[in-house]
Amino acid sequence: MKKKLSEILAPMSFSEKRAYLWEYYKIHLLVSIVIIALIIATATSFGDKKDVVLNLVVMGESVDSLSLESLKETMNSELLTEDESKDYTVSVRSIQYSSGQMDMHSSVGLQKMAAEVATKSIDIFVVEKALFEQLNNDGQLLPFEEISGIDLSSFNESELYSSALKEDQVIGFNPAGMKIFENVIYNDDFVLCIPGNTENLQRISQFFEIIS
Template sequence: MTFFKRFDNFWFYYKTHILVGIFIIAAAVPLVVFDKDQKPAALHISLIGNGISPKNQEELQNEATAIILGKDAKSEIRLNFWQVDGQIRSMSNIDLYQKLLAQIGAKEIDVLLLEKSDFDLMVKEDAFMELNNILGNDGIRADNEFGIDVTGNPILSNAGYHTENKIVCILKNTKHKETAVRFVDWLVKQ
């Protein structure tokens, strides 16, 4: 039997196995190779309101990471801006509200900045951590014990985020309580 006939016989019986193996390798290579630049998240922050430019978002994210975690941190603080017109519970934003509830339930959000009216409704659902015992009363302007008003905050305003009637709060089911407290403390003391 010649080499070509042996190869043809082998290909006839094992071509499915070979093609599936090539497909699995081709699918696994990007997962291994391209994930090396991604740092793990030390904190997930969602800001509901207007969006900002990607450049400003990256600068704010890098500044928060450097101050809260240190310049040599192996993880990062991730900011996610949700562009919403009006309240998040309005009918035009119901899909975003459902996404928010799903992410809260899955513990994917640690700190949340949202409109005061939306905050008041979510406080009734017992979604937020009590901040008075955590942050203390050293000049922080707290609307109530679960959230802090960030109206006029220079860090967020300089990035292009509209801070009027916005409240920052820590979710009760956060996985990163200490980092979330440090972030909120840094944000409101500016």
């Protein structure tokens, strides 16, 4: 009897899943990327393009687009001055993914996330706890202690997550209940974390100032 994809992926590490899914869905992914690129190119050709100063991505199954837009407006108003907002913007978007249902959409979402992380196109993650644990175990996340200006004492200790590599380092926190994520985070099963290869530390530090 042929195994389900979820059963095949279950014992694999995040890196192994990424490699397997690339072979399994690469045609679908490449077609999706081309379509998305065409949509973005068409959309930006009709308006003034602003430089993105911070990229926040929510990976979830059913993320409300209106709530994301509200979060984007809040972050733009808090992080950018009036003059900066003329030329710059904060990007807030979602990638469809569910760790409990590894279907084609979730597999493509996982590959899209991996591609964006590789190109440093994600500065802040909000991901399901199961995916966070895989990223944490693979050492792909940045400890908060390496970001200047973050005051960890302002967070409830029970909401913080330690690094799988160094237990004395904080690698993520539960954003549920924070007003800025109201209606975006729909349960307690999400963790906010930072990709290990990001270089946008100043803007990330500013983001933590407005949520702490």
